[in-house]
Amino acid sequence: MSTAHIFGIRHHGPGSARSLRRALEELQPDLVLVEGPPDADALLPLLAHEEMQLPAALLIYAADEPGRAVYYPFADFSPETVAIRHALSRALPVWFMDLPVSHSLAWEARIQADLQVVGREAGEAPREVSGNTPQQDATDLPLPDSTRLLIRRDPLSALAEAAGFTDGERWWEFLVESRGGNDSSVFEAITEAMKALREEVEAPGPEGAAFSWETHLEECREAHMRQTLRAAQKEGFSRIAVVCGAWHAPALQGGQASTDARLLKTLPKIKVRATWVPWTHGRLARESGYGAGVDSPGWYQHLFGTEGDVLAPWMTRTARLLREEGLDASSASVIEAVRLAGTLATLRGQALPGLQDVTEAARAVFCWDSDLPMRLIHERLVVGETLGRVPQDTPAVPLAQHLAAEQKRLRLKPEALARDLDLDLRKDTDLERSALLHRLHLLGVAWGEERRVSGARGTFREAWRLQWHPEFALRLIEASLWGQTVGEAAEACAAERARHEEKLPKLTALLDQVILAALPGAARLVLRQLSGEAANASDVTHLMQALPPLARVMRYGDVRGTDSAQAGEVFRTLLVRACIGLPPACASLDDDAAGEMRTHLGEVHAAVTLLQHEEHTASWTDALHSLATLSGGHGLIHGRATRLLLDLGELNPADVEVRLKQALAGVNPPSRVAAWLEGFLEGSGLVLVHDARLLGLIDDWLVGLSGDAFQEVLPLLRRTFTRFPAPERRTLGERIRSGEVRALHTRAEELDAERAALVLPVVAQLLGLEVMA
Incomplete structure (x- = not known):
């Protein structure tokens, strides 16, 4: 007589895994059925391969659209892993029994298509929803009952709430994990609890309750599990071990074969492929995107892999981690933490300490008054970042x-x-x-x-x-x-991007990438595309954004054996066109546009100075002279162009002093003066450190401002000066406070009587005064 023994487990639960291992040893089944994708049955033997190191995940993806995929992670402490390895080690048949991914991915695609109809305008004719679902208006699909849906998604939390726990993770740990995992009878209690919970959820709802896609898919999954179990019984297996999520355990007992067959008959199907991929403990966490995650995979790995006392080894690992990070953690602290965790567990009525007890003990003993060590313990030990490995002969592209x-x-x-x-x-x-x-x-x-x-x-x-x-x-x-190799694929991908890209900045950034990636074929294609787009480009900002990557290609191409001659010709063309169009583009800019243009000016200036090419420098210098004296230009642009000319050696300190005086003239509003200073002083105040006359001019202007004007320019000046390095700010402050700047400035401004006498006759004539002999 064929008998099915159903073990409702918690995915990735070490207590479940230990209890399941004991139950399987007692049962000695002749077939093991595991909740999982039948599309990957051929890959199950690899789980026992000597090169396989968990965590790892089954990756199943649509053959024609690899972006649509599903992961099924496995860890050493996963009950599914224990069941599969039990069967493989004894040469027993083991099957996956969940709904094939070939159906579920196709079903999800159908849902996506159907839900697009939900937003149609009201009044449209009703439609029939694809699949074995009732006919209804697509514009009238109310949400399913939220409470029922929540319980279906996380039944443990519902039971935990009834038991007075704050969350399902802690409740399950208290009920199962802290028991040591040696009691196989726990599965009967779990199934009974889930049966009662399902009866509550599946009670008839209000008349006309909404259809739920998620619930329907779950029904299909359970129907397929029952059909798989019936097929195994027909093949003559007498002791069948069924390992599934605890929620599904009651549903696998009973059901009508004909009803299940009708439910599964109309399911869509696509072609899929499967492989194993390395996984990490961090990705097993609840928020990793896999619904059956756990909060503490590192702790669970420790529970599953440690026989006997689990506290002392854990606290020893904690102390070792803290010492490696330069934190104090002695052997005496380890002993104290073990005692404290055990005491906390006793006070809570637990047979063994749980993660909450261990965490609180570690915080009290090792962490003192700081949460930083606790974060380190959580990231490195409680969660962990162990990376698995798959065998070399695993199917892969x-x-x-x-x-x-x-x-x-x-x-x-x-x-x-x-x-x-x-x-x-x-x-x-x-x-x-x-x-x-x-x-x-x-x-x-x-x-x-x-x-x-x-x-x-x-x-x-x-x-x-x-x-x-x-x-x-x-x-x-x-x-x-x-492509089949990394080089071929990268070159083909870059070439395709180049063919469809029309913006110069993105093309030059792509050129920079392919040069760094050592893809000469793609580089030639990108350059040809770049040359064609450069001939038609008219946006000055795009021309300017395209120059820095080209300059890097020209300057460092030889390091990677790249011919940069063609890039040089494109750079010259773009620079000339940018320099010609720059003055008109900088006229009548608002504050935001001026800020963006200032950034572009700095990037192009860095590109030109990087190349140290006489022709390029001459073109750029002429453009800066035009900007520095541009009528109606923004003060930020005037100041920045003046500073760049000073850095190039095109202006001497006396020239800069004249321009600064013009900028500080009383006819200019304070906001314009502050903008000019921001552009001129951007990045460094060394020019003021080394030139007391310029610093004195700014000091005099600032002191002479009215209260309202000072309040207006203060935010701009604060932003400018706070960007200076701290030593520069300190030096400037000391010079101002000492009076050294004012003394130097006063001496520099002393009246030259002989030079003044030369202009007195002209002034007198202009004023109509008699010129005295």
Whole structure:
């Protein structure tokens, strides 16, 4: 006689896993059925492979649209893992029994299409909802009862509330995890509790209750599980172990085969593919996007993997972590924390300490009055960032296989924790590492984040921060349509982007990327596209934004063996056109537009000075002279152009003093003067540190302002001067306070009687006065 033994478990629960392992050893089943996707049955043997290191996840995706995918994570402490490995180690058949992903993904796509109809204008003719659902007006789909839906999604929280707990996580830990996981009879109690809860939820609702897509899909899932169980019984298996989520356990007992068959008959279906991908403990957390997550995977891994006393090893790991970070944590503290956690558990009536007891004990003993050590403990131990590994013969797209080979060849191991990597581009291996990281960026796989290094960007050094995320596996699958290797895929992707991009700044940024990624074919294509767009571009800001990336290509192209001649010609064309159009573009700007233009001026100036090309510098200098004296121009632009000319050596201090006096003249409103000073002094106040006369002029102007005018310009001046480095601000303040600046300024302004006598006759004649001999 065939008997099904149903074990309702909690996904990723170490207590459930321990109890299940004991129950399976007692039952000795001849078939194991596990809630999971049958699309991945062929991949189950890999879970027992010696190279498999959990956590890992089954990734199942639509063959024609890889972006539509589902993850099924597994950890060592997952009851599903225990069940599958029990069967594999004994050469027993093991099947997944949940609704195939080929159906659920197609069903979700149908829901998306149907919900687009919900927003149609009222009065449209009714329609029939796809699938085995009632006919109703698409504009009249009220939300399902929120309470019932919430209980279905998180039944543990509902039971926890009834038991007086604040959340389902803590309730389940008290009920199951803290029991040590050696009592197989707990499954009967779980099933009974879920049965009562389901009866409450599934009681008849108000007449005309709304149809719920989510509930209907759940019914299909449970119908498929029952059908799988019936098929196993027909094949003659006598002791069948069924491992499923606790919520589904009562639903697998009974049901009509004909009803289930009709329910499943009309389900849509698409073609899917499956593989294993590395996962992390952090992604097992509740907020990781997987509905059956847990808050403390690191703690659960410790519970499952530690026999006997779990407190002392945990507190020892805590102390070791804190000492590695330079924090005080002695052996005596470990002993005290263990005692305190045990006492807290006793006071709460628990057989074993739970995470709450352990956390409170660690906070009291190790953390003193700071939460920072507790955050470290939570991130590194309670959650953890362990990264799994899958066997080499796991099915994967060629692009992912090539990347794995490149990672091994270049000794770049993917890790869940962030680590820094410094590259010297004069070394062949480091140059190839840089190219690989930049190519992955083009493909949307941001494994590395480039960091700033001292000195100019793009020299022989690069600094990266590497951190591997599990979702990169899906992005590699999506990117595989571009090519079979990382280089081929990145080049094809860049070429396609170049063909459809018309904005100069984005084209030049793309050129910079493909140069760094060592993709000469794509670089030539981008340059051709860039040349064509440059001939037609008229927006001055776009021309200016396009120049800095081109300058980097020209300046540092030789480091990567790139021919930058064509880029140089494009740069010259864009710069000339930008310089011609710059004065008209800067006329009549408001404050926001002037601020943006000032930023562009600084970027183009840096690009021109980077190249040190005589022709480019001459064109740029002429444009700056035009801006500095532009009639009707914004004060911010005038001041910035004047400062850039001073930096280029085109103006001497005396010239700057004349222009500053003109800017400070009383005919100019205080706000315009403040804007001029902001543009002139942006970034550094050294020009005032070294020139007391300029500082004195500004000091005199500021002292002479009225109260209202001072209040008007104060925010602008504060913003300007607070951006100076602290040593510069301190030096300026000391000079003003000492009176040194005023003394120097006064001496500089002393009257020259001989020079004054030369203009007196002219002044007298203008005033109609008699000229005295």
